[in-house]
Amino acid sequence: MRLLLVEDTADLAEAVAIRLGRSGIACDTAGSVAEAQAHLAVQAYDVILLDIDLPDGTGTGLLRKLRAGGLRTPVLMLTALFSVDDRVTALNLGADDYLVKPFDQRELEARIRALYRREQSQKGEEIRLGVLALDPAAQTVTLDGAALQMTRREMTLLELLMRNPGRVMSKERLFEGLYSFDDADVGLNAVELYIARLRKKLSGSGVRIETQRGLGYRLDADG
Amino acid sequence: MRLLLVEDTADLAEAVAIRLGRSGIACDTAGSVAEAQAHLAVQAYDVILLDIDLPDGTGTGLLRKLRAGGLRTPVLMLTALFSVDDRVTALNLGADDYLVKPFDQRELEARIRALYRREQSQKGEEIRLGVLALDPAAQTVTLDGAALQMTRREMTLLELLMRNPGRVMSKERLFEGLYSFDDADVGLNAVELYIARLRKKLSGSGVRIETQRGLGYRLDADG
């Protein structure tokens, strides 16, 4: 899951990001409306955490703009003071949930997962390609019924590829799906590495990852 | 199993929660419709116990809303006075069962387990995996006929795993089934601990718990 945290209190933002990161949620942070928009222009997110008080505007203002622009990503509002009016406004503008500071980290995480679950539950279950099947809910990959052992990163990469079979995925695109901005120091070579590891595990599966030199990779079924 | 108890009589709620907790059912309580909705927005439950008389509305009203919203979780209605009309209304609204106060705690628990079992669509009482069998009603585990001694938490964890054999269950997911909000201070490490204890008891049983580093745990039968 990839999440954008818009919050100008650096301490709080960092604490939340670390905590969520530990739970396997890739978390990018923005300290202002402008920064948030910059991130949103470049990166797709599964959930957005939005503080109301921001140095260069309000979270509600940003939310209105985003919804007006057709963005449907679930938004969870955060704020120190939440009057009934604020709350009604926020929900009317298209916020999906809200949380009053100070909040319990565990509750925050639970709500994030609830939003994510709701979003994901609309998506289908198993992804198949030939005899290869990936079940995102069960986090399992089977090859003709036999289980394949995958690590977290391998699973994420394979899911990305299987959701776009036959289509060329650029190395940068795959990288974005695998890493958050905090992992900015990770080299693009890491993608190549995981492609290699996946190929090894998929060898003889009737599914192969083709290299499109200079363009990216494409997942194909034999035949 | 994770359960939501919606009941405004604090004494009763606490008594039931403690009793159920002792049986390995993680029980959150809500004293009002609003509180119940807050919990439901955040946490998935296996069963809901719903009192009819609540300070800010009625249980039937809440039930109607929940069903209208597409929630299919089994609901057991509780009430002091249950006229035939109430009963018919409740069942028509999508309640799965009802119980008239004062009720026997054992009967309550039996009905909860019945609803849960039905939800899990387990035909027989028993869940089997290889030579390992778990009887949720009797709360017993047998290995090739020989009884295995399990503690409350071990039993709950094993049941969670046995109901999802071959699926990777994240540590967080297991934690949710094992602990209620009241146990918020318990560390995730506790799950690891019980996995270790289960493994010890299951050694040589032909059933093993595989670790998927970074993803969770998976119960598998040898072979």
Add this chain to the structure above:
DNA sequence: CAGCCTGTGACAGGTTAATGACAGGTTCAA
């Protein structure tokens, strides 16, 4: 043929999980 892109083995570092020891709490019986 030169230059760049990609593949891959090996390795170091860091994170995650396993586990033994321990303390507090609960249960149960006397």
Add this chain to the structure above:
DNA sequence: TTGAACCTGTCATTAACCTGTCACAGGCTG
């Protein structure tokens, strides 16, 4: 009420292994 047995969860230590970098080989492109 006391004590014993046992269940629970924390902590700290150790082990496992996932991750990503590096380096170099090989191949594609122009």
